[in-house]
Amino acid sequence: MTIEINIRKHLQAEERGFNLDIALHTDSNRVVLYGPSGAGKSLTLQALAGLLPPDEGLIRLKQNTLFDSAAGICLPPQQRKVAYLFQDYALFPHLTVAQNVAFGLRKGCFNMRRPQQHPAVQKWLASFELSATANSYPHQLSGGQRQRVALARALVLEPDILLLDEPFSALDLGLRERMRRELFELQQRLDVPMMVITHDPADLALLGDAIFEIRDGMIATPEKIHSRI
Numbered sequence: 269m270t271i272e273i274n275i276r277k278h279l280q281a282e283e284r285g286f287n288l289d290i291a292l293h294t295d296s297n298r299v300v301l302y303g304p305s306g307a308g309k310s311l312t313l314q315a316l317a318g319l320l321p322p323d324e325g326l327i328r329l330k331q332n333t334l335f336d337s338a339a340g341i342c343l344p345p346q347q348r349k350v351a352y353l354f355q356d357y358a359l360f361p362h363l364t365v366a367q368n369v370a371f372g373l374r375k376g377c378f379n380m381r382r383p384q385q386h387p388a389v390q391k392w393l394a395s396f397e398l399s400a401t402a403n404s405y406p407h408q409l410s411g412g413q414r415q416r417v418a419l420a421r422a423l424v425l426e427p428d429i430l431l432l433d434e435p436f437s438a439l440d441l442g443l444r445e446r447m448r449r450e451l452f453e454l455q456q457r458l459d460v461p462m463m464v465i466t467h468d469p470a471d472l473a474l475l476g477d478a479i480f481e482i483r484d485g486m487i488a489t490p491e492k493i494h495s496r497i
């Protein structure tokens with residue numbers, strides 16, 4: 269899928285300013301952004317998701333223009349078909365697993381008291397082996413299960429792209445290894461485009477076909493194509 273980002277944004281906090289100036293173009297479905305802390309990786313993802321309006325530039329996803337300052341286009345997040353998975357998964361603690369997954373689908377007459385009866389919720393709970401935990405609450409789950417609930421909640425909306433901001437950073441080494449493998453297999457199975465932020469070289473190798481290094485708010489190296497052959 270074609271992703272085109274060409275944006276500028278100035279952020280000011282007290283005396284400290286930061287310039288984001290990202291020019292990135294790829295046709296890959298498996299994109300990784302890496303680079304030092306504070307480089308502008310999360311801001312780039314936020315701009316793509318519609319959570320950070322750039323000062324100027326252009327963002328295109330597939331054939332859709334999400335942002336174009338010259339044309340006065342800035343689609344709100346809910347119209348972008350972009351799923352953003354936060355570092356801490358941001359599950360709703362007072363909702364069950366099934367209710368969390370169903371949350372994005374909630375509209376009109378949909379009955380939130382029996383969310384596991386919704387076909388899409390059923391499908392994603394089964395797909396992530398979460399059916400047995402449908403009535404559990406997030407605090408009753410393991411770290412890996414919580415991550416799978418967050419993924420199911422994101423994918424139930426059938427997004428054009430899944431954005432993951434350091435998806436494994438909160439997990440211990442063994443679980444991180446397993447979840448990385450699960451995410452890789454998921455991506456292969458569904459062919460859903462993903463853009464992942466990471467610091468971990470092991471993620472680069474497995475999750476990135478197109479790899480971009482971000483430093484000081486800019487793309488530091490041109491797209492690196494990772495071959496798995």
Ligand SMILES: Nc1ncnc2c1ncn2[C@@H]1O[C@H](COP(=O)(O)OP(=O)(O)OP(=O)(O)O)[C@@H](O)[C@H]1O
Pocket residue numbers: 279280281286303304305306307308309310311312
């Ligand atoms: N709302 C804001 N106002 C001012 N500066 C900001 C704001 N948000 C982020 N910044 C600054 O922008 C820079 C880039 O932040 P960003 O969160 O994109 O970094 P990152 O590369 O994702 O880092 P990390 O790997 O630590 O998550 C940082 O220096 C940060 O302090």
